[in-house]
Amino acid sequence: AALNGFQIDVQLNIMSFLSPQDLCRLGSTSCYWRAAVQDPLLWRYFLLRDLPSWTSIDGKSLPDEEIFNKAFSEVGDNALYDYMAVYKRSCPQGRRSLKSIRPRYGTVTSFLQSLVTQAEPRFAMFGPGLEELDNSLVQKMMTCPEILLVAGLPHRQIHGIGSGVSFQFNNNQKFNIVTLYSTTSVERRRAREEQAVAVNKMFYQENSTVGNQQAMHYSVIAQVRKVCEVVDGFIYVANAEAHREHDRQEELAHILAMIDPALGPPNRPLLVLSCVSHVGVKRIPCVYVAHQLQLNLLHRPWMMQDTVAATLDGLLNGLEWLLEEANCKSAQ
Numbered sequence: 001a002a003l004n005g006f007q008i009d010v011q012l013n014i015m016s017f018l019s020p021q022d023l024c025r026l027g028s029t030s031c032y033w034r035a036a037v038q039d040p041l042l043w044r045y046f047l048l049r050d051l052p053s054w055t056s057i058d059g060k061s062l063p064d065e066e067i068f069n070k071a072f073s074e075v076g077d078n079a080l081y082d083y084m085a086v087y088k089r090s091c092p093q094g095r096r097s098l099k100s101i102r103p104r105y106g107t108v109t110s111f112l113q114s115l116v117t118q119a120e121p122r123f124a125m126f127g128p129g130l131e132e133l134d135n136s137l138v139q140k141m142m143t144c145p146e147i148l149l150v151a152g153l154p155h156r157q158i159h160g161i162g163s164g165v166s167f168q169f170n171n172n173q174k175f176n177i178v179t180l181y182s183t184t185s186v187e188r189r190r191a192r193e194e195q196a197v198a199v200n201k202m203f204y205q206e207n208s209t210v211g212n213q214q215a216m217h218y219s220v221i222a223q224v225r226k227v228c229e230v231v232d233g234f235i236y237v238a239n240a241e242a243h244r245e246h247d248r249q250e251e252l253a254h255i256l257a258m259i260d261p262a263l264g265p266p267n268r269p270l271l272v273l274s275c276v277s278h279v280g281v282k283r284i285p286c287v288y289v290a291h292q293l294q295l296n297l298l299h300r301p302w303m304m305q306d307t308v309a310a311t312l313d314g315l316l317n318g319l320e321w322l323l324e325e326a327n328c329k330s331a332q
Contacts, residue, residue, distance in 0.1 A: 020091070037084075061095055126180040151174050228258055234259055235322070
């Protein structure tokens, strides 16, 4: 028995040098290897090793936080944690393959929708990543036509707030982004120079009690409320730079105030851009940011995408998902 256990340990150690894709191919060769490559300890190792490098995650693929907080021996029922299935569902390659095998009628529906003239989808963009980073995401979006083309500049007001900027995606679809800042440009500049935290004027705090504890609850001001009522989705720009301090609990409270079902349809999608200033900045992996923001509590479609403000890396992937979700909701 001891020899068999040693052989199994050696086998698992050898298999850990293979890629998950190679293991799946190995498992298709025989019944013996199919059983061997499904070892939960091996796939838990792959999951914990690889997820910090994943550049996106969504509400359908976010792994349970409990998987990472407990040692393997502490997980009560290992059958509840099919690490192989979790890995294949969560990794970007697995999600792309699932997307590619969608029913053919989905493509036909998208084509038919493109023949119908529709109003530009409109999205509200907000969050600390718009204001705290050394590079401006909005400025880069406005001045990088080879990545994102500006199709129209603000020319009217929506309840006292700019009507937003129209952009044109690479498939010629136009959409509008209304950018909502927490303070004026002068106050934001002063806060960056003094490395201080500016008071967010988009929200006001209300007293709320859950059980015996005081809960953090915000509502949006009247002007922002009017915007939330007319948009087709939301873009939250999170600061993912590892060297900065983050109050994720307050950020979640702000997100919940913006997407409050009382302000519009509860199924409007939320794109979270996990943003850093430039490539050289150490970032918090997006899976960790998703757990910090407790996005698993949201009852609506959401996706988190790693983004770099200086180069717009990752932005188009996030916008593509957001436009698909918004178009699906408008067609229902």
